[in-house]
Amino acid sequence: KNQVEQSPQSLIILEGKNCTLQCNYTVSPFSNLRWYKQDTGRGPVSLTIMTFSENTKSNGRYTATLDADTKQSSLHITASQLSDSASYICVVSAAHTNAGKSTFGDGTTLTVKP
Amino acid sequence: DARVTQTPRHKVTEMGQEVTMRCQPILGHNTVFWYRQTMMQGLELLAYFRNRAPLDDSGMPKDRFSAEMPDATLATLKIQPSEPRDSAVYFCASGLGQGGEKLFFGSGTQLSVL
Numbered sequence: 001k002n003q004v005e006q007s008p009q010s011l012i013i014l015e016g017k018n019c020t021l022q023c024n025y026t027v028s029p030f031s032n033l034r035w036y037k038q039d040t041g042r043g044p045v046s047l048t049i050m051t052f053s054e055n056t057k058s059n060g061r062y063t064a065t066l067d068a069d070t071k072q073s074s075l076h077i078t079a080s081q082l083s084d085s086a087s088y089i090c091v092v093s094a095a096h097t098n099a100g101k102s103t104f105g106d107g108t109t110l111t112v113k114p
Numbered sequence: 115d116a117r118v119t120q121t122p123r124h125k126v127t128e129m130g131q132e133v134t135m136r137c138q139p140i141l142g143h144n145t146v147f148w149y150r151q152t153m154m155q156g157l158e159l160l161a162y163f164r165n166r167a168p169l170d171d172s173g174m175p176k177d178r179f180s181a182e183m184p185d186a187t188l189a190t191l192k193i194q195p196s197e198p199r200d201s202a203v204y205f206c207a208s209g210l211g212q213g214g215e216k217l218f219f220g221s222g223t224q225l226s227v228l
Contacts, residue, residue, distance in 0.1 A: 042222075105156075
């Protein structure tokens with residue numbers, strides 16, 4: 001069964017600090033992995049999308065890494081800001097299947113405090 | 115600034131009533147998704163359309179839910195009759211591709227069934 005597990009479930013950090021969120025998956029065969037940011041009361045917004053051949057992708061202060069061998073991804077946030085407080089969702093799509101059935105992680109809730 | 119538009123943003127209704135949620139995907143996008151999000155279940159795929167054709171609605175309770183795309187600019191999700199367990203936030207998302215692509219989410223419809 002395809003699964004996506006995220007850790008930690010929640011995280012509190014001080015403004016200005018860095019943090020790293022983890023995503024482990026068992027989706028196979030792998031097509032791509034996406035990280036989304038979801039602010040409270042809003043829909044998810046795409047941060048990064050990585051295919052099998054990509055192991056790092058950045059979007060401003062957000063850097064995602066992918067290790068397709070170990071089926072792990074991380075999202076690193078540098079110099080956190082109060083506006084980074086949100087839920088971060090890892091989504092993995094399988095290849096050669098009905099791509100609508102992407103597997104969503106349960107998300108990591110990040111709180112950045114002043 | 116292209117965006118997915120969902121209406122209504124909030125809906126409170128009584129058990130047994132019909133609920134219709136509407137979504138205007140981004141112009142030119144060929145895939146439309148309906149998701150339900152609850153605290154307990156996270157994001158669940160309900161239905162998936164590509165080029166207006168329904169490809170997957172296996173996540174949707176068929177006896178009470180229905181999803182349609184009358185034209186390329188409108189997707190609807192109906193619940194009849196509604197039940198308290200349907201209370202959730204319903205998101206529509208659109209994309210351009212085969213289904214595993216970057217998705218653009220609307221702001222959601224928060225549904226409360228009393």
